[in-house]
Amino acid sequence: MKSKVLLIIIFAISLNVFAQSPGNTRFNEISNKLLKEKDETKKAGLYYQAARFYFEKEGNIKTDLDSASLFNKRSIRLSSKLGMKKELAQNMLLEGEIAAENGDSAYSSKLKYKALQYALSNGLKTEAAAVYMSIAYEVPENDLLKKEQYFLKAADLYRQAGAFLKEAETRTELSVLYNGLDEIDTSIKFALDAVKIKKKIKEPALYKEYTMLAMDYRTQGKYENALAYALAADKVTETTPEADALWRSIIKNLIGTIYSELKFYDKSVEYYKKAIAISKENNDTEGVTSITINTARGLLGRGKVAEALEVLNNGYKYYHKENCDIEYASLYILLYCELKKHEKAKPYYDQLVTCASGQVKNPMEQEKMYYAMIHYLLKTGQAAKTYGYIEKLKQLSRKNNDIYNLTQLEKTHFEVDSATGNYLGAIQHLKNYKQLNDSVFNINNTKQFADLQLKYDTEKKDRNIKLLTNKSQLQQARIENELVIRYIFIGSVVVLCIIIGLLYSRYCMKRKTNAILEAKQDEINRKNNKLERLVAEKEWLLKEIHHRVKNNLQIVISLLNTQSAYLDNEEALEAIQNSQHRMHAMSLIHQKLYQTENLSSINMPWYIKELADYLKDSFDHEGKIKFKLSLAAIDLDVAQAVPLGLILNEAITNAIKYAFPERKGIINILLEDSDNNYLLRISDNGIGLPEHFESAETDSLGMNLMIGLAEQLDGTFTIQSGNGVIITINFIKRQAAV
Incomplete structure (x- = not known):
């Protein structure tokens, strides 16, 4: 059975557009530069940087968005005055993004389209492409075709502007998108396009593209290609420092899944365990859950049912859904049926029967659910009830051209017909199973897959041998240096003994004095350390006080602003506004104090x-x-x-x-x-x-x-x-x- 959990994780990565806040140090640098900068062109850029800083700060606080808007408006004013078209397009896009963060999606859309028209009318192709990407990321997941159109326009503009790396990354996004639409050939095309562009510009970080190709070929049942690209992706991550842990976990999980479906269960479990270790190190709860389930399936395939049940129980404690937990329920049914504990499997079967009534829409979850229900019915002598579920699974597999699952379904259909006494049907389904199985796993496949792994392991060993050779050369040089140092050391020891003899008498005389001085010095050091801690605590408390005073003043300003919305009296409104300005004057002072040393x-x-x-x-x-x-x-x-x-x-x-x-x-x-x-x-x-x-x-x-x-x-x-x-x-x- 196949799962597209990997695709969901990858698509989530692609939507993570903005980084986290880099901290007050960055803003202090910008602030200091703004204070000293006289060039208005550079000042416009610094205002934009300050706006970006507040926009990207963690927490999405209203005052931060207000500050981002204020700095962006200053940047817009200078960019407009100086005719800085490129910078102005960036400002306009940021203005739309700020509106989106404030929850005004209609105004945000209006501002972004205005930024798009400005960029296109001024020939700013890179900036127009960035707007298309920003719009695409906000398109709802149920409108993937519209998202596709924006990505295609962005890719074309990046190509025209010569931003080839951006074009490649956009085509990778399209590969992910088409995979989600189950248009596998188109997904492969865009992934290969991205690989071609990156190789042309000599960009080595190809692990995302190789991962998509491995997923696509696996879906088509082309396991030799799938495994080759998955191993290549794993190899690239080892030489790419910027490859984050989430991608490394996804790739190892994918390799484990491919090996599991090829029935190389030892290799499968080996890679699954590596993926779990990476996910746990990075607190990736859903990743740990997904890979734990895959590991349990791999152990089940090897016949290690008790070990698989232990792994699954540990994962269940770590994280699981409350309702319609298809992954866990399906696997528990398979494991308990193998242990012939049908009474323990029944509650999970009943849970799946309830979920099958319409709560489960995801095709991958439907596959796992129906397979588990069929297995339970077969093991408990209720084979006649399985035909409806088998037909539903065949419809899903035909829709996705899933040869692997079609093969397994023919085998299951054979078992069901045999159990119900339909022997002619059983013979036909057995023939179908043999034909499909031979088309996927021909005589040479085992050798081909072994050759792929051997090639990968050989390249890895070659790198290790080269590394060991370098270490050996360094070790030899170190030994030679140690010989020289040894002779020098012996001569030094002789001289040192003479010096020690001369100094020993003086040492005895000063020993008592030194002991007293050391005791006094220790006391001084303890007091100094205590004073340093007190000073540090005092500075921290002062900063915290100024920070809280500033925040309280901001709260009062916001309260006054809210109160003014309910007043019609102009004199009262003016009084409130004056009070707000006075509080802002004091707030600036406390803000500066907690932002500086x-x-x-x-x-x-x-x-x-x-x-x-x-x-x-x-x-x-x-x-x-x-x-x-x-x-x-x-x-x-x-x-x-x-x-x-x-x-x-x-x-x-x-x-x-x-x-x-x-x-x-x-x-x-x-x-x-x-x-x-x-x-x-x-x-x-x-x-x-x-x-x-x-x-x-x-x-x-x-x-x-x-x-x-x-x-x-x-x-x-x-x-x-x-x-x-x-x-x-x-x-x-x-x-x-x-």
Whole structure:
């Protein structure tokens, strides 16, 4: 019996498009580059990298997707401005992928098709192919023909663009797809196309293509080709470091299955056990289950029923389905019938009868289920009930052109006719079995398969001999070096004995002193180790505190955002929005602290730039406001950075909202340092303050907040109006608390 569990696993691999998050180190590198980079072209690329970082972070957190969207929009803005078409196509695709992760599939589809049209209209074939692949991966599994069309278009575009490795990988995906559609000849064609392309570009990693060819030829009953390609795939994985454990397990499982169907049960079990070991090392639960069942079948074929039952019981404890567990139930029936324990097989037979009423749709599971039921009925003297199941199995085998199963069914039909007394029918089915069996396993097959394994083992031994030869040469060189070292050692020992004699007297004198010093040093080392642990724990706790503060602020921002959806009062909405911006200003500080190694201070140029960009993105949707920044390299502790950030938030927000009605404008931010006497100035070229404005008499929350925060800084606050508004803060840097 054949199973396509391998194909299901391979198809799952092909859908795993994105990698896991590489960690904060990568974002810190991007952040530092963004801070220093002046070239807008490179900056657009860095924004895209930052967007990708947040999009690919593990966990699919809403705030991460929001950050990905924010950075991607900045990249889009620069790419559009600079006419970077290729980068803009990538941005548009990422925008669609972000929408899909947010659960808006309709908007995602719209954005992806927009990205596709843009890429095609600008001749960006590689980028258009990437969009087709992304769309294909999201097509439901019940619409494989539509998925096929997108893969074909992607492969053609990759070929036109000269991206031959991508074309080969896409054709491998098509091979997997057609195998799933049971169009085996077409699957073979695409796998061979992929092999041809990879060989042409001298790409050695052919194990996926060889695996597909082995699976296809096995389905057709061409076991010589199937085994040759399976062994070749196994050989390639041994010389391909990037071949992951899942593929190595799949290939060894496939070789074990082929050997099992060829009745080379010793070889079959050998490879199954290797596959189980690899799967267990990588916590592949379903892989362990699948291979365990195959191993038990191999042991059953060798007549080792008790050992097969033990293997199956261990696998059942590891993992199994609650309802309609066809694999386990079918195999338990076969094993208990072989042990003549029909009463133990009956509950599993009853379970399969229930499942056969319509719960099992998978053809491979149907095959195993019907075979087990037929076997049970034969062994319990109920052969007449098997004819319906035999006919269903023949229909499945004819549909898939499965010669192996058709052969086994003729043998089963012979046994059933013999048991029911239909001897003429039994003779005819026995003849059919002999003819089919001879077509699959002719006289030369055993020798051919043995030759294949011998060739594979010989190549493996040749590699081992070469490796041993190299080791032998290294060993000889090592022996020669050891002889030289030995003579040097003898001479050194003589000299050393003389020196030891001279030093021994001094050693005795210093022994007592050294013992005292060593004891003191040990005490110092213990204290140092304890202090280092305390410092490390303190730093970790500080980072955790900042992280949690930042997360709590983000939660409050989200709650305020949710609350605003239920308000109609514009003043209330504006108050909530202002509160959100103030919290974001504080959140940026705590975010920077837990993302960097420096837990005591904030880099103010980075912070001011990030805050300005955030407020511009929040309010200035028409791009009418520009920022001019002149920022000295100043670091402040949290106690001063937070009030300064809130002052900046209030000043910039007021300038954006009120300084430039119906006009463009510039906001200048100056931060200077003169011997730890700091000056912060925020100015604009807007309409200025109303006449007779007095900051001390105003009842504005923002103005009172800035005045109060300036006092918290132990600084002075002044506001002037002329050609715009100028806000000045003078304060002195405090020494950080220890």
